[in-house]
Structure formats: C-alpha cells, structure tokens
Amino acid sequence: MRSMLRPMLATPGSHVPPGEEWVHEVKWDGIRLLGDSPSGRTQTRLTTRNDNDATPAWPEIATGPERDVLVDGEVIALNDAGLPDFRVLMDRMHNRDVRRAARFAERIPATYMVFDLLRLDGRLLIEEPWTERRRILEAVQAEGDLGSWQVPGTYDDGRMLHEVTKAQGLEGIVSKRRVSRYRPGERSRDWVKLAHRYRASLVVGGWRPETGTEGGTERLGAVLVGQPTPDGLVYRGRVGSGIGAKQARRIAELLRETAKSPFAGPDVDPDGGVPALDARGTHWVEPLLVVEVETHGTPVAAPTYKGRLRQPSFIGIREDIEPEDL
Template structure:
C-alpha cells in the first residue's frame, strides 16, 4: 500500500469541516505490524522496505495495526529537520543502523490508522479513524510511537508553526476517506519553508576540476508535469564531497536533454548558458531543494529557483510520486 498524498495549497481552508495538523519535516513511512510479529515492516512512499534503517521504530506494538506517519529527528535547535535524517534513510546495514539509532534517535509520529486487529479502516471517515487511533494510543498499544495533536483553528496553527520555525501545516477534511496512493484535495498542505522535491535531468562539472576527472558541481532540476519535465533551474550550493560522489554513483548519463521545451511551458526549455557543458541523465532521481521566493512555494512552482541549495537525495520518492 502507498500513502495518501496532500495537495499543495495557497491558504488555510476555512470552516469546521477541516481539522489541522503540524507538517513534519521528516520521512513518510507506513508501519505494518501484523499480530504475532515482533517487528514492524516500514515502507516508504514508493513501497520500498526501510525496516532495517529504523530499528528503534521497527519494534512492533502489541496489536495488529497498519499506520501512516512521519519519522522525525531534531536538529541542534530542537526542531524536526529532514537533513538530520539523510544519512540514516539511505542505510540498510543493521550494524550501522543500530549505531545511528544511538547517535541520531528518531521518533515515529503516527497520524493515521489504516487497519486495526484485521479490520481495514480506509473507508471510514478521518474523524472515526482518528478517534480509534487516539484510543489505541491511550491504551499504550503503540509502544514508543507518538500520536501528534490536531487543531480546530488552522490559522492559529499556521501562524504558530511559522513563528516556531516548523515546516508548515496539513489540513484535512473530517469526512475524508483514506485513498492509498492518491493525491487528494481532501488533504491540503501549506509549507513555510520554500522547499520542493524535483527531478534531476543533468549535471554540470565543478569549475577548476583537476586531474582530468570531472566532479559534479551543479544539478539541473525540473518539475514533472503531464507534458514532461519542466526546467526549474540549476542547483550548486550544498553539493560537494560525499554528496557529489553519491550523486555520481546514482546518475545515469544518456546524452539526451530530458526537459520539455518552451512550446510546452514558457518557463520550460533549458537556457543555452545552463545547457552548455551539461551531462544529460535519465530523469529518475528525486532531490530535495530549498530556495528563496514565495513564487516557488506556490502549488504550480511557476518560475525558476532563486539562490537554491541542495538539501539531499530522496530515494524514498520517485518522479511519478510528485
């Protein structure tokens, strides 16, 4: 099963039909803990098994449950930060995972209950699923997993999360059913940080590379659309060392420009200054990018990146998930 996805929004939905939650800056995981199993199976948004990476979370609860939630870890400022989790999310070695769990402890924030004791709950409205989830948590049946609070006042939560430096909020219709793998308008996300997951279509070598071996200095990234991959800009800040090496190991060159042209989108098409010297790659790798400017935070991501920085590789997401 793949998780239900939220639609980007421009404002907090008004009215009593909506409820609001904190948007966590972490990694989305489904936790499947059938009765009798001592370990929960953790899967990413694209249904990859991530159980080994999170041994402290994979200790299963006492009951048969299937839950949806976000794995988070805190930075030095005490705030949830995806960047803290980057090394952990790519690891599958049990020994390293145990050491990571000691050094970078993670918390599983469970916000939805999809199955309980063999009963599938996805056709129940959100309000009913939430009621059952809170009862199970109150009974102590979720172990160390946490169930974050919900709020009726979305505007207040939006302001508070912005002031506290949190990522944003997610608003949900109380009557919404759970639709696995779908991006639904019954869930709306509003981010304070101007961050997005984009697809790599090419890379440019680092300036002044010595020894005849080119190193990655910048990525050319785009936004998937129904008409193709629309170019959104070049990202160089934050790439270097192990990150550049990891990117080089993953990217597969094709020699063909994968971006849609200006006939598809006025902002599509790679400018000659960016295309010159670029190594074109297969557009399958998703990366997280942070940028300045409110235009990029809008649902359509119109416009180009402004002073962008590379945050990390999202191997838990595929282009079709965006």
C-alpha cells in the first residue's frame, strides 16, 4: 500500500515568527522521509519527497511499529562532534544493497525523528490542526507504539530556540502555526524554516578554472580551501558560489602557484587529502591567502566525513588576517 502523499514543505523565512499562534521545532540536518506502517505489516515503507522507495537503505528504521501509522520525519545520524549531520548519511542514502545496508546500520546508526502523524489506525489526520495531530502523536509515543522511533520536543519560545540551535551548531529551526493543517506536497507559509549559516576564515590552497572558459584563457572559477592545524593544512572543500568576475580577478592576483599541493596528505587521497574529483585540473598555490566562507553546518567537521563544507559560498578576501593568525 502506497501512501500517495508527499511531505508538506516549509517556506524559507527571514525571522522567527512572533506570537502564541506559533510553535517551534529543531530543524534536523538529515533526510526527510515518510514512514508508512500499515496494520499487519512487519516492515515500514520509507519514501522520499518524490515517493521513491528508500526502505532498503534503512533497515534499523524500517522495522518500525506494527500499529497502523503514517508519519513524517527526518532520518538523522550523528557526527563525531555529536551533532546531526547530513554528510554522515551521504554514503547510505543511495544504497539499496541489503547486506551493505546492514553494515552501514551497524557502523553509522540512524535515528528516525518523527514530528508529524498523518494517519492512525486507518484514520487520516491531515485535516486536523497541528495541535491535535501533535497530541495524538505524543499519546502514541507514550503508549510505546512507535518502537525505536523518536518524537523530538517542541518549544514555545522561538527566539530562544533559534539562539540555542545556532550556538550548538544545529541546522536551524522550523516554526509552525498551531492551527495548520497538513498540506501534502505544498510549500506552505504555515510552516517557516530558518537555517543557520556559519562563517569561517580559511586558507586558499588551490584554484580551479571556470567551466566553459572561452578563448584559451583560464579564469578562476573556484578555490580549494583548508584549515591550518598542527598536522598541516587540512582540506575543507571547494568554493565557487559567490565568486564573481571582479572577485576572481582579485583572488588570482594574490595567488602564487606552486607545483605541489599545500594540503596535508597526498595530492589525491580519498582517505584524508584532496579527493580526485577536486584535485583534477586544480592549480596548486602557496597557502598565503585567507578568505571568508559561509557554509551550512559548523566548518570544523568530524573525521567521519573528512570535515567538508556543505553548500559553501565565498564572502570575501581577508587581507587583514594571515594564515598564522588562524
């Protein structure tokens, strides 16, 4: 049985909605999945936003409750810093091999954070207000009928939650109108999401030409950046977004090319250095220029996903800072 529903989507916001009509939740940095557990089935069907079957990838979640429920939630896993991080799940999310999925489940255990209840015991709840759906969800959880699935808390003070999640390095918050109905597949203003962005000063260790460069002259399109550590310059990722023509010319003027990669580890090393995809076609430079980068998630990341930036964008050149200052 297919749910035939799509997740309701939140509208990006610029500030925390004020007033008692709103309730606030943590925005989890994970993978959005609907969990459909029809009565009598021993396995839950997990589907993506496009109704693709993701069940084989998450065996520890698919063995969900035997009770008839349809829920909305986020699959998360923790990095070495103890924070939910999408990058930890990247190797798992596209896997459909049962044996490999079992190994992943043991090595990178995932948790299903359920935040909405759409059906219970054959009764569709999407026309009920959020407050009623939440009341029933908490009752089902209290009865122990959700198994290992977790129901995260909600908060009345959105500004406090926004500040705390930013301080803790979490992705952000989602604010919901208490009277909101569940609108499958719609991006509704009754749900507002505010994602945190973090800034970091990092050192340029290489640059890549802009794709589609004409006339035989290579123009700078992206830079490879790293973080100075006692073990050397640790690679953090490739940054191209936000680098316009003027910024590209200025960056290029300040770079001094070298024959060898300045990053710690071999020039191409998927287990610690620069990945082959990023190293291919890169011009290495001396690690002298500091740039400001904005990214989702804290820029100092855990070894399990090699500390890579997520959706980074270039902010500017820090000519007031030397690499030694970092």
